[in-house]
Amino acid sequence: MVRLRSPSLIFVAFCLITLLAGCSRKDEKVVTFSVGGAPNELEFWEVLITQFEEQTGIKVDILRQPTDTDQRRQGLVISLKSKKSDPDVFLMDVAWIAQFAASNWLAGLDEKIWDSPQRDSTLTGRFHTPHFPPFFEKVVNLADRYRGTLIALPVYIDGGLLYYRKDLLEKYGIKSPPETWKELIEYSLRIQEDIRKTNPDFYGFVWQGAQYEGLVCNFLEFAVSNEGGINFEGDKILLNTSENIEAVKLMNELITKYKISPPSTFTEMKEEEVRAYFELGNALFERNWPYAWSLHQHQDSLVRDKVGIAKLPHFKSGKSVSTLGGWHIGISKYSDVKELSWEFVKFVTSYNTQKRLAMELGWNPGRVDVYGDRDVLRNLPHFAGLRNVFENAHPRPLLPYYTQISEVLQRYINAVFAGALSPEAALLAAEKEAQKIVERYK
DSSP: OOOOOSHHHHHHHHHHHHHHHHHHHHHTTOEEEEEOOOHHHHHHHHHHHHHHHHHHOOOEEEEEOOSSHHHHHHHHHHHHHTTOSOOSEEEEEGGGHHHHHHTTOBOOOHHHHHTOOOOOOTTTTTTSSTTSOOBOHHHHHHHSEETTEEOOEEEEEEEOEEEEEHHHHHHTTOOSOOSBHHHHHHHHHHHHHHHTTTOTTOEEEEOOOSSSHHHHHHHHHHHHTTTOSSEEETTEEEOSOHHHHHHHHHHHHHHHTSOOSOTTHHHHOOHHHHHHHHHTTOEEEEEEOTTHHHHHTSTTOTTTTOEEEEOOOBOTTSOOOEEEEEEEEEEBTTOSOHHHHHHHHHHHTSHHHHHHHHHHHOOOBSBSGGGGOHHHHHHOTTHHHHHHHHHTEEOOOOOTTHHHHHHHHHHHHHHHHTTSSOHHHHHHHHHHHHHHHHHHHO
16 A cells, blocks of 8 residues: 655645546536437537637536437436436427426526526517517427426427429419318329329328328328317317217228328338438329438429429318427536526527527427517528428327327227227227326326
């Protein structure tokens, strides 16, 4: 064993210990940001973080997550359940927010947001105060508030869109995209019949019908546009309603009766399969998310400069609905650097950062004012139509057990498309099984 006999050596040892302790305290002032995505997205987050550090002097460590959404959620759940102080800040899929909020994992943001004036715009005041940033009001109130408390803010907004071949509508004398599902069927049948004389693979409408979360997003757009959806009467969940039955029946008939959607709709059609099918020039209409726009405009796309976007159709008695998707930012309740974390949240949701995310990544901003930016519209002209779509966005239910309800609906609705159940039988069975989930959580 080595003994420190000299006072000078003891002093040196003391200084080293103090220095290490200082470093430890400094490390505690680092904001850990958890984010996943494609490689180009993660690279751009690195650029943004470097800029933030230069502007504020606040250090941010990026915790890279996988691209897969479920893996990203699970990674956050493990950390938050363990009450770890890191990560401090993270992005959440909109469908996770209720689970995280109900588990009491998210820090409240109300006191912070009211004291944080940001860039003004012509839309200031939509929240009845000049200090609340101009986010989409409906999105914030329905998705980012839990039991009245603000617990997240939108960074990237997503919503279902109707893509259409504007060249084909013009060729066949149709002046505008369909406003109702009935019109979509009529246009599809008319144009599909003629084009199939030379292209037997052509279909009127491609959409996401495989057994996964995308199917429930599509179901909600049909059902809520018929004044249905996932609703409650007290503690009783309402799925087996006439409005929902009519919606599922119509979805099935697009494949089986009208045959304007491919037979593979319920076996393999997810976002990318739908996009690729439309991009090959094999469909008149496509339901997809905004990300598909830039891909349709690639040099090798067969539909380049031939595509328009519109709101999704609705039933005669209803109105257009777009299922809300996207990513929202929140601060962990267990963060030990909440004030520094809030500075980073302000930076991410600021006008300039939201504009850069739009320009560099094509992300749809959570702020309304960016959609009127001249530079953004010059580079992304389709943003002019997105704002109206997002104003009508419909979030999935803010339930901590939503993912379980979704899994039930996926199985039973997909079984209708497979011919195993009628819409009535499927929704009755789904309601009974979903009610058991509700009872467990009640």
